[in-house]
Amino acid sequence: MKLTEEIRIGAPREAVYAALNDPDILRQSIPGCEELEKVSDTELSAVVRAKIGPVKARFRGDVTLSDLNPPESYTLKGQGKGGAAGFARGEASVRLSEDGNATVLHYDVNATVGGKLAQLGSRLVDSSARSLAAAFFENFRKIVSGEDGGTS
Amino acid sequence: MYDFTYHRPETLADAEKMFADADDGQYIAGGQTMVPVMKQRLAMPSDIIDLERISDLKGISRDGNVLSIGAMTTHAEVAGSGDVAKAIPALARLADDIGDPAVRNRGTLGGSIANNDPAADYPAALVGLGATIHTTSREIPADDFFTGLFETALEEGEVIVKVSIPVPDKAGYVKFPQPASRFALVGVFVAQIGDSVRVAATGAGPCVFRVEAMEKALEKDFSASALKGISVPGEGLNNDIHASADYRASLISTLARRAVAAAE
């Protein structure tokens, strides 16, 4: 599943880029993220509780940041194992462009699922990935632009 | 299936208390989605609170131009109800075409709309008819109830009590079944109530949605030919091995025309 979207964030590009590297902000932005621990500057371990309708699965895995090109772009990769549910992988290439005082965040997402999730839920993979990606960047936008009042 | 604690309360108050007391409680209506998901170990609620014994949640009645259907009313009961058949025959047929007899005898209206499967039939009917969803704490217009993929306006612990549906002048529903599951690959519900027309599509997108261009055209002229030339863009529609987004878009147009032609 591949998708390309963009979102406008009411914050300067440097601030947005910094936020993209801030584990605390990432934790608050990733839908269902229960834990996100820094292992190194570019590696984090994560526990995410994903909920798609009646399906609930807890994924344990890691998040890595690569292709770091501050303050313009980077790639965020995540993969996790969800026990009986199977596994999921996602990769978002993020590009930031300035738009006055604001920033436009472009993202190309590529997501795959495997195991039972793919075998039983293939019809939902596309729309779920789309809605999770949208939720992530919307959460991120709210935090970075200060719309959520600074709390998670 | 993982172990869980099963509860079968007889009153709504008991049910809400059980839910509040549970670690990770899950209400269950007919269980036609929840039980298969649990059997596949894709959900592990600590407590299942079965709403089946709560008589306040059942039954069908008509009061003037409003049809009320309790949340725990089964598809078979809706399909077999004289009141429904007389008031909104399209709704009775819709219920009669959900799943198979076993599903219809267990599955419920409330369970279906609370789950809000993107391919379920009832969301199309409730949005298409402009129904109101009554919960333990409030009344929610159908337009505001279905909010996204498997998402509804329901708050944690909130239970659907019934839906009230205005009786339309005319309504029609046509579903094109997904060949394997027989869920709606696309389903279109069309209703005319006074001067207003509603067109709701299910199966096509992540969540039921209204097709305003069609509604406007039909408000001027409630006929299949009025829809000629009105197409829905494929962008954002569902795409899976059974149907691409543009095929689904094409089906919306075709089924909408057929639903208008079939409306009664």
Added chain:
Amino acid sequence: MEKYGIGQPVRRKEDARFITGAGTYIDDVAAENMAHAFVLRSPFAHAKILNIDTSEAENMPGVLGIITGQDWAAEGFATMPTKAAISKKIDGSPLNQPPRHCFAIDRARYIGEPVAVVIAETREQAQDAAELVEVDYEDLPAVIDARKALAEDTPRIWDNIEGNVCLDFELGDKDATEKAFANADHVVSLELVNNRVTAAPIEPRGAVAEYDATTDSYKLQNATQNVHANRTTFADVLKIDAESLHHLAPDVGGGFGAKNSSYPEPPILLYAAKKFGRPMKWVNDRNEGFQSDTHGRAQFSKVELALDKDGKFLGLRTRTVGDLGAYCWTNGPFTPTGGSARTQGGPYNIPAMYYSAVAAFTNTMPTDPYRGAGRPEASYQIERIVQHAADTLGFDPVELRRKNLMPTASLPRKTPMGLDVDSGDFPEVFDRTMKMTDREGYAERVANSKKNGMRRGFSIAPYLECSGGMPKEFAGISFTKDGTVTLRVGSHSTGMGHETSKPQILAHTLGVDFDRIDFIQADTKATPIGGGHGGSRSLEVGGAAVLKAANEMLDKAKVLAAHLLNSNADDMDFADGVFTDIKTEQTIAIDDVIAASFEQGRLPEGMEPGCLDTESIFEREIISCPNGAHAAEVEVDPETGAVRVEHYWVIDDFGPIVNPMLADGQVMGGVAQGLGQALMEEIVYDDDGQLVTGSFMDYALPRADSIPKMELGYYEDAPTAKNPLGVKGAGEAGCCASPPAIVNAVLDALKEDGVAHIDMPLTPEKVWRAISEAKK
């Protein structure tokens, strides 16, 4: 007796048991102190297994132990052999057979390959623990499309197998075929896909294994359709004496070939039963079945037909790429090679034919013979190319077919593919089917469809296929004093009704009471050999064995009857269960002869009590050639692409029909399965190799409302001399004929839209898209 004789529509004896829930299927089988196994399967199509950590799982409640691929390898068990009927490449060298262990040991090559097996007190506990088995995979690129597998730059699935090729194959006269094409007025060609499908038997696979330490012997109850062959394989894998393994099947809920295959779970279970000293049970759920039951078809072919200016067929050339999946399974390499080659050209008179194929490995569940095993593919190929020739060259498709059928007077003959066609009357069968189809009313039906915005199409599909399977079969008849007759057979019914048809043959031949016949099958202790089921063999080989045993028993009974009547055996006549001395007209009923056979004092010299018990083996020399002509009329909704099969007509030539009700069931079931392949069934792996049709939510099987009313008839005037019953295997004919009949009817309907071809399955979207694209 007449009521239960050959040719009578005897109701299936077994159905009372099946439809009241009284059958005993594998999940109904339990042994005392039984433990349960759960198979942890690879979620990756292709991955290195770097490490498996079972420590957490082992400490879970109820867990007895965990077996991994490394544990299995350490035991030194043998690999699973392929027993493919075609085992050599064109150059005579053996096919490339990768080692198939019961586990993925250091690399998993298809989704569903066993990686570890958890043994626990309950299935749930085993499953709970399996979730905690930590497998460290390193994902490798997966090869999913067999055509791409052959490309030079495609990664290898097996390090030592170049080009991912298992074997190549050819049959027919290449030069003669090339000459025919060179001299032809017309050549038409088509690329065709035979979609990958799964058998989806109503009962998933499963087994219960027991080990007796005192006798060092095993008992395996298994949802299989072939106990004898699988016993040999399992014993060889475990390096035990086959005699020490008692293999039997309880009631089996459908097989369709997929339960002929030798699977890894039963030997693992036998091993576990010994290792843990407990009976072991394993039963797949449906999702596991989609992953790990052998799949069928999966062929990509280019078909070319050469014709003269009058439409006479001159030559046929087919080139196929067969998808074997990750291994040579039990008989997988046979299907795209010999299995698909033999019946090339169907019932047509084609002087020159050449078939060539290459079978490729992919990172998918392996394929094995599935109902028809190559003949449905061949039937689809010839009928699609003939329809295409008619459409593109302007011939009437019915006339073109009719005039190219093998003339009746040309039989017996051998086809250029070496198929021995001894009997039949293809033009007569064709005409009879056409007569059923109400051509007079067709124009009106087309007009009515049009009025409703629909398209209507028609096609006839004559077919010629062949039987197969093990050529030898055993039947044993024994009697008791109280009048019970026991029939033991090595053939195996997995729902086809042998419990009725086999006793019917016996009752008819011996004149004994049908209801007194006990039937035993699928038990290695009950019969010395057995071919199980496959290749529509059960009546022509298994039924023939019953007839042979019955006749041999009658020979003995005649001697005894003569003795009892003080007559001469040569003077004894036998009819309707009664022996008659043709000279004295004295009579004695067979039941009285059987009763006397238990009284020493009434027996002649040389006969002992129980002397009428008879065991016999029949061996078929040449496979039979079932044939017929099916026709379909369909309606297509051009706006949605939905296809509805409106009418379906059948005349089949299976030789004499033993039980028309059972034959009807075989035909209807086969037609339904073919309809599924034609219109909706397809196993889909995505580009990453993930299986995305893992349940009936996404794998579409036909339902009752998908199936048209069928009108069936039989042509019984051309019995084969290849077996004493004169029968030709009936089990696979339906799914040979129905895919081309239905697909061609749909394309006939869409002719006016300019649609030339759509690959199976003809799903609504594909049909809609073909119409939309033809418009452009």
